[in-house]
Amino acid sequence: MSAPAEEAGSWRARARRFAEQELRPRAEEIDRQDRLPREVAEGLAREGFLGLGIPEAWGGRGGGATALVGVLEELARGSAAVAVELAVHLSVCAQPILTAGSDELRRSYLPRLARGELLGAFALTEPGAGSDAAGLRTRYRRTEDGFELSGTKMFTSNGASAGVVVLFATRDPALGGHGISAFVAPSGAPGLSVAQRLAKLGLHGSETTELVLDRVRLPAGALLGQEGDGLRIALTALTGGRVGIASCALGVARAALDEMLRQVRRDDADWKRQLLARAYAEVEGAAALVAEAARRKDLGLDYLLQASAAKLLASRAAVATASAGLDLAAPLGARSGAEAERLYRDARVFPIVEGTTEIQELILARALLESPDGSSV
Ligand SMILES: Cc1cc2nc3c(=O)[nH]c(=O)nc-3n(C[C@H](O)[C@H](O)[C@H](O)COP(=O)(O)OP(=O)(O)OC[C@H]3O[C@@H](n4cnc5c(N)ncnc54)[C@H](O)[C@@H]3O)c2cc1C
Numbered sequence: 001m002s003a004p005a006e007e008a009g010s011w012r013a014r015a016r017r018f019a020e021q022e023l024r025p026r027a028e029e030i031d032r033q034d035r036l037p038r039e040v041a042e043g044l045a046r047e048g049f050l051g052l053g054i055p056e057a058w059g060g061r062g063g064g065a066t067a068l069v070g071v072l073e074e075l076a077r078g079s080a081a082v083a084v085e086l087a088v089h090l091s092v093c094a095q096p097i098l099t100a101g102s103d104e105l106r107r108s109y110l111p112r113l114a115r116g117e118l119l120g121a122f123a124l125t126e127p128g129a130g131s132d133a134a135g136l137r138t139r140y141r142r143t144e145d146g147f148e149l150s151g152t153k154m155f156t157s158n159g160a161s162a163g164v165v166v167l168f169a170t171r172d173p174a175l176g177g178h179g180i181s182a183f184v185a186p187s188g189a190p191g192l193s194v195a196q197r198l199a200k201l202g203l204h205g206s207e208t209t210e211l212v213l214d215r216v217r218l219p220a221g222a223l224l225g226q227e228g229d230g231l232r233i234a235l236t237a238l239t240g241g242r243v244g245i246a247s248c249a250l251g252v253a254r255a256a257l258d259e260m261l262r263q264v265r266r267d268d269a270d271w272k273r274q275l276l277a278r279a280y281a282e283v284e285g286a287a288a289l290v291a292e293a294a295r296r297k298d299l300g301l302d303y304l305l306q307a308s309a310a311k312l313l314a315s316r317a318a319v320a321t322a323s324a325g326l327d328l329a330a331p332l333g334a335r336s337g338a339e340a341e342r343l344y345r346d347a348r349v350f351p352i353v354e355g356t357t358e359i360q361e362l363i364l365a366r367a368l369l370e371s372p373d374g375s376s377v
Pocket of ligand 1: 129
């Protein structure tokens with residue numbers, strides 16, 4: 001085994017152990033209370049998961065995309081909410097700071113994100129702009145010494161607990177995508193507040209919030225990349241983020257498959273065996289694509305197609321497997337608090353978050369048609 005593969009294997013084993021010991025026994029409690037216990041957050045920091053993918057030079061634990069997808073899948077097998085919190089923290093907060101941030105921004109935030117002193121968030125979506133991110137309305141204007149931002153952000157994961165938020169705003173909505181810039185804001189910036197915590201179908205325990213920006217003043221150094229780079233930074237982060245979210249969906253699908261196997265071992269009627277076999281094939285197909293997207297990312301190859309296909313198929317596998325699991329476990333499994341019921345609710349969120357299934361289809365079709373020979377590479 002090569003050193004990176006060995007390293008990824010040991011990260012996965014560590015995450016599996018953590019999920020078995022710390023998450024699975026608490027998954028029902030996390031779902032019911034819609035909160036992550038403090039010990040879980042401390043455990044994520046202690047195990048080094050919060051510094052994955054952040055180079056050691058910036059205070060992180062290193063590790064590539066293959067290590068990350070293994071960790072997220074295993075954590076999601078124990079609790080999807082915990083895995084999604086970590087995916088957002090790493091893929092769409094730490095990564096854009098690492099790849100587009102100045103050394104000053106990296107120095108200020110990456111070591112603290114890696115140690116778990118700060119949790120990261122990413123605020124792109126708005127009440128009137130989700131799939132069409134270029135249509136966002138949060139405005140910024142230049143001031144003497146920096147920028148002033150005003151607007152509303154919707155569905156910001158980790159929003160209430162985050163210590164740092166990667167924010168997107170436009171100089172002028174008439175400029176479309178070209179007017180958008182990205183900023184890094186400490187959550188304590190005056191004028192930045194959590195308007196509400198949104199209750200939702202699944203992924204309870206993963207905070208989803210509405211943020212209000214009321215003339216938030218940021219220094220010039222808070223700009224991520226150059227002015228006008230914001231949409232490109234967001235889309236790059238989301239491509240990586242999709243591989244992470246696909247891994248979380250895969251973990252939920254595997255948890256549902258584990259539960260189905262337990263059921264069918266007790267009663268192996270033909271129709272139940274058939275559901276189990278179908279679910280297995282769905283899950284392994286998605287797993288192969290997630291691994292391929294991560295492998296290409298680690299090699300520095302283009303992985304846009306694989307990321308979108310993995311997100312699309314893994315979230316579909318999660319919904320299909322959790323739905324079949326619910327059929328097998330019914331009627332008891334449909335009670336509130338039953339594992340099959342929770343997995344089904346958690347699974348159903350994945351086709352929406354970080355770009356819906358329809359948006360993945362649009363990305364895939366566009367990329368395929370634009371590639372010179374129509375191939376998928
Ligand atoms: C649990 C959760 C966590 C989230 N966390 C974050 C976060 O941390 N940060 C963040 O910025 N956002 C976050 N989001 C927002 C998420 O990324 C958006 O919900 C998603 O991008 C869809 O946007 P929308 O909800 O505005 O739906 P819309 O864009 O209004 O879409 C509504 C429906 O229309 C379809 N549709 C839209 N445009 C097209 C088209 N051109 N062709 C075909 N169909 C189309 C969509 O697929 C969808 O089914 C989160 C959402 C959820 C549910």
